Amino acid sequence: MTREPYIQRQRSEHGRKAVAVLPVHYPKELLTALDLLAVEVWGPPGAPRGDAAGRIQTYVCAVVRNALGFLASGGADGVDAALFPHTCDSIQQLATLASDFGGWKKPAITFLHPKDPGRPSARAFVLAELHALAGKLEAVAGRSLDPDRLAAAIRLHRDIDAHRAALLDGRASLPLDDRELYALLRRGEWLWPEEHLSELRLARALLGTGKPQAGVPVLVTGYVPEPAATLAILNGAGAFVAADDYAAVGRRLVREADLPVSDPWEALLERYLGAPPCPTRSADQGARMRHLAALLDRSSSRGVLIHVVKFCEPELFDVPAIRRTFAARGVPVLYLEGELERQLSGQVETRIEAFVEMLSGARGAA
Secondary structure (H helix, E strand, O other): OOHHHHHHHHHHHHOOEEEEEOOOOOOHHHHHHOOEEEEEOOOOOOOOOOOHHHHOOOOOOHHHHHHHHHHHOOOOOOOOEEEEEOOOHHHHHHHHHHHHOOOOOOOEEEEOOOOOOOOOHHHHHHHHHHHHHHHHHHHHHOOOOOHHHHHHHHHHHHHHHHHHHHHHHOHHHOOOOHHHHHHHHHHHHOOOHHHHHHHHHHHHOOOOOOOOOOOEEEEEEEOOOOOOHHHHHHHHOOEEEEEEEEOOOHHHOOOOOOOOOOOHHHHHHHHHHOOOOOHHHOOOHHHHHHHHHHHHHHHOOOEEEEEEEOOOHHHHHHHHHHHHHHHOOOOOEEEEEEOOOOOOOHHHHHHHHHHHHHHHHHHHHO
16 A cells, blocks of 8 residues: 555544654654654655756755655645654755745644754753644644653554664565565555554564575665665675665664653653764764764675765765775775666666675675
8 A cells, every 4th residue: 555545544544644754853752642644755756746846956955856846746735734854954944945835835843953962951952842843743633642642652663663673683684685675664654653563573573584695795874765776786786785874764773672661751852862873963973983883893794885865965974984984994885876766877787786796706805
């Protein structure tokens, strides 16, 4: 089932309203606790839908241009509101552009990240933002937030993260190709969380039941795995994603103990602050390089694929540091930049194949 009929089914069968959510980081637990269905909008991929995308400069990333075109052309008319996290200035400003330029008149809600999450004042700032966002979402849901429901939502999303972590950590022994795995993981962008958890449990039961991955292990870092053909080409060339640092996937995975939730607001705050380092949340660059190096070591990856969206400033700020970090360790790096195309060019395919061939040769020499 695709997103639009799924939204309609959730509304008719469960009485749930839906909220379109722009990338990347947001407290999904609040939406779940208020019985709001989160439906994420990552562009969407492909050519912009409608003329509204042309109202934004061409040097703004395709995620923003495509999202404005999508909203203005009626692509998200089935939802009841839209949430715009402060991933970057461009996405934050979509909250006004969608109404001013796109004629999209549904509630536009914003959520701010602290510019220096390491400062002690960041805790107070985030907690205030969480309470403010809860109030805005209560108005959409037409109900008050129940602390017990928030605690239950936190436990549910902890469980989801634990299963996603198990699948990513056990990737080498999971009998799914990368495209199948990422299709499963990304269904969490629009499925009701309990349904997504059921699918994750079935996939986790497959760990160790088939042939282990025989390809070259690779660490992938970037914004979003689009086009999905990138993964198929990587597999076809003889490699697989052994470690994930996509903003859409691995960087939203919170690893924490399943402790009792005595204070749901404090637990929600800890989940937000406990996510892996991400430039879209102004993370410390040194901490992020250490995180990437640890991912490489744990997964025994032999190379790094940097896969970014063109003009994505937060991602691009860290690219020189990533290159330096792995160059110092003698780890090959391939840099790919795209605009959410539905297909890769033959030139890009050749570059991926040559990269994997080089890594295979290095493995043989070792």
